[in-house]
Amino acid sequence: MNTLKNKYLFLLAFVLLFNPQVMSQKTYKWTDELELLKRIDKLPEYRTGSYVEQFSSYDRTGGNDDGFNGTYSYLRKEGDKLVIAEMEGPGVINRIWTPTPTDNMLYFYFDGQKEPGLKIKFSDLFSGKVFPFTKPVCGNEIGGFYCYFPITYKKSCKIIFDGPKLEFIQIQYRNLPGEKVETYTGNFSQQDKDLLAEVNKVWADISPEITNYINGKSSEIKTEEKTFTIKPGEDISFFEMNEPGRIIGMEIDGGTSFEGLHKDIILSAKWDNEKVEAIYSPIADFFGYAYGKGAMRSMIMGKQGTSNYCYLPMPFDKSASVKMVYKKRNEIRQSPVSVNVKVYYNSNKRDVKEEGKFYSVWRREKTPLGEFHKFTEQQGKGHYVGTIHQAQGLRSGMTLFFEGDDSTYVDKKMRLHGTGSEDYYNGGWYAVLDRWDRGNSLPIHGCLDYSLPMARTGGYRFFLADKMSFEKEIYHGMEHGEVKNNFPVDYISLAFFYAAQPLQSRMEPSDELREVYQPTEHIYFPQQMLLTPGGGVQIINDRGLQMNTQHEGTVRAMLNDVPEGKYRILINYFEKPNGADFQVWQRQKQLSDWISTKGDKEISKDRIYVGDIELTEQTNSITFHVRNNQGSDQFELGLVILERIK
Numbered sequence: 001m002n003t004l005k006n007k008y009l010f011l012l013a014f015v016l017l018f019n020p021q022v023m024s025q026k027t028y029k030w031t032d033e034l035e036l037l038k039r040i041d042k043l044p045e046y047r048t049g050s051y052v053e054q055f056s057s058y059d060r061t062g063g064n065d066d067g068f069n070g071t072y073s074y075l076r077k078e079g080d081k082l083v084i085a086e087m088e089g090p091g092v093i094n095r096i097w098t099p100t101p102t103d104n105m106l107y108f109y110f111d112g113q114k115e116p117g118l119k120i121k122f123s124d125l126f127s128g129k130v131f132p133f134t135k136p137v138c139g140n141e142i143g144g145f146y147c148y149f150p151i152t153y154k155k156s157c158k159i160i161f162d163g164p165k166l167e168f169i170q171i172q173y174r175n176l177p178g179e180k181v182e183t184y185t186g187n188f189s190q191q192d193k194d195l196l197a198e199v200n201k202v203w204a205d206i207s208p209e210i211t212n213y214i215n216g217k218s219s220e221i222k223t224e225e226k227t228f229t230i231k232p233g234e235d236i237s238f239f240e241m242n243e244p245g246r247i248i249g250m251e252i253d254g255g256t257s258f259e260g261l262h263k264d265i266i267l268s269a270k271w272d273n274e275k276v277e278a279i280y281s282p283i284a285d286f287f288g289y290a291y292g293k294g295a296m297r298s299m300i301m302g303k304q305g306t307s308n309y310c311y312l313p314m315p316f317d318k319s320a321s322v323k324m325v326y327k328k329r330n331e332i333r334q335s336p337v338s339v340n341v342k343v344y345y346n347s348n349k350r351d352v353k354e355e356g357k358f359y360s361v362w363r364r365e366k367t368p369l370g371e372f373h374k375f376t377e378q379q380g381k382g383h384y385v386g387t388i389h390q391a392q393g394l395r396s397g398m399t400l401f402f403e404g405d406d407s408t409y410v411d412k413k414m415r416l417h418g419t420g421s422e423d424y425y426n427g428g429w430y431a432v433l434d435r436w437d438r439g440n441s442l443p444i445h446g447c448l449d450y451s452l453p454m455a456r457t458g459g460y461r462f463f464l465a466d467k468m469s470f471e472k473e474i475y476h477g478m479e480h481g482e483v484k485n486n487f488p489v490d491y492i493s494l495a496f497f498y499a500a501q502p503l504q505s506r507m508e509p510s511d512e513l514r515e516v517y518q519p520t521e522h523i524y525f526p527q528q529m530l531l532t533p534g535g536g537v538q539i540i541n542d543r544g545l546q547m548n549t550q551h552e553g554t555v556r557a558m559l560n561d562v563p564e565g566k567y568r569i570l571i572n573y574f575e576k577p578n579g580a581d582f583q584v585w586q587r588q589k590q591l592s593d594w595i596s597t598k599g600d601k602e603i604s605k606d607r608i609y610v611g612d613i614e615l616t617e618q619t620n621s622i623t624f625h626v627r628n629n630q631g632s633d634q635f636e637l638g639l640v641i642l643e644r645i646k
Helices: 002-018 030-035 190-204
Strands: 052-056 076-078 081-088 091-098 105-110 118-121 138-140 145-147 151-153 156-162 170-175 222-230 235-241 245-253 265-271 279-282 301-304 307-310 314-316 320-326 337-346 357-367 373-379 382-393 406-410 413-417 445-451 456-462 468-470 473-478 489-499 521-524 531-533 538-541 545-548 552-558 565-575 581-586 603-615 621-627 634-644
Touching (some): 081 091, 245 320, 357 373, 373 382, 406 468, 545 552, 603 634
Antiparallel strands (some): 052 170, 081 156, 091 145, 091 151, 105 118, 105 156, 245 337, 301 307, 357 489, 552 621
8 A cells, every 4th residue: 555655656746847737836926027117137038928918998990089988998887887807817917097097996806706806996096195006106297197016817807997987098918828826915915015115116216227227137247338439420339249148238428419400320239240230220319319309217218417328138149249320411510429338248148049139120200191100010029118209290389190099919919009199108188288298207108308389299118017029920000190190290219129030121310310300380379388477467368368458568478499590470369349459579679560459350360470580598588568459458369470580
């Protein structure tokens, strides 16, 4: 009997030792996913069979009802409640976004349970008031409310919204096939709390350093530092390595030399003598400058002070070559540029089966009407990890191109579809005050710039725990306009990803494509002007700017955001029975005579010329003088338009 028992135990031990499917699996917990929010060193690692997908309120008809009416914000009703997401199989929710949070309850039902395993006010996912949904892993700042706290489930998850109407929503998740997943319980050990605090600390670091990311294969770093001067027409290599290894990060300090309207210095990198460069982009675009100025300061890459930094790991198999290329122009004076560069690297070779190489795709185009802007389209195996995007409208005074949705197709299936361009960058409500109305950098996303007079904006976003894996192919792009890509726009984008296959081609940054686009017309809406009443006038912002006076008074309007230069001033105003008289001045210089806005009936007077001005940093305003015209007491301004004088 004992002999048989011993034989059985031996056989069982043999099976467990040599059959990995029978061996006990390590449990995958929410903390494993949380750790990925700080482990930049793990970004090159593949995820076989684990796809990121999304429930979203986008308009299924191709229109622009992406949440306004709540038509597509839920899957079905259960009583008076809304089922807003339903996931089958083991997985993890890794991002929830909305610009319209409410105090209605959310109920998370895990693994077919009859009672919710998590109950929370929708607004408290982002408020920072309810543990563990803490800032800055969860929060808001640029019009959108986001939560990257991971919520795991073993078999399934159903989310119910306790309310009659939900507006804009994105719930992003990824499947975890073959993983032994521990369902989120809401119970936290001290170790769990410490990890969350550590992740929040990394995300909150507004002055990131390479030391934040020295883990795993990014450990044991060496530093190569070079200082050199590069002249127009030159290319200078600043890092060469002829053995396997990886770049952990780089810092490039060129003072203010990368700013300005001409982006003539290129960052170039090749791995393993591949035919096409893995990186080939104007330095300014690569580090998230916006229209000639530094604008991005994320936890991974951007600009702080005069130094540009990138801490995305870049493994290679045999060799690496990184250089600067200074493109020479024939008609523009160019100066030599002094640069200090630090490259952090080690000799930890790439695991070919487990890791991809880093690639970036730079593109600039006036995207044709009816066509999507393509961030990237790649074949083979890999995962997408980041986007930097500048968007310049080609119609003055309008940013309606940002109504366009992002879309992602992976391995022949649409996995993600967004609800608007600023939503993709975890923002919301572009052109609304105190929302997406100015540049603002957050840990992994942000608004690069916003200027309605210049008709431009931009954003960035990095994908960490939610990096988008593909086995055979990926298409990732952005729409422009409300429907059917109907708004003319000039897009510049950088797509970052890791892949098994090298790039097959690239776009050449020609002289024209390296220039910052400068509109020739600028439109100011009174609702967004900085106004200073000079006395004697009451101001009401309605459809236009109503200036009411019993006698006479002044109102000064700032003309910000446009380049210095000479301009013609055109204004739109309303002629009506109670219309007052007005003059336009620039400081002590009178630009127009008194103009009467009194008429028998109300009509709009458009593009009325009132004079020429020269705008400088010190003289970037105009002043309206308003006087009562025999009881007619209101001057209503519609628009101020500047036309550049060449």
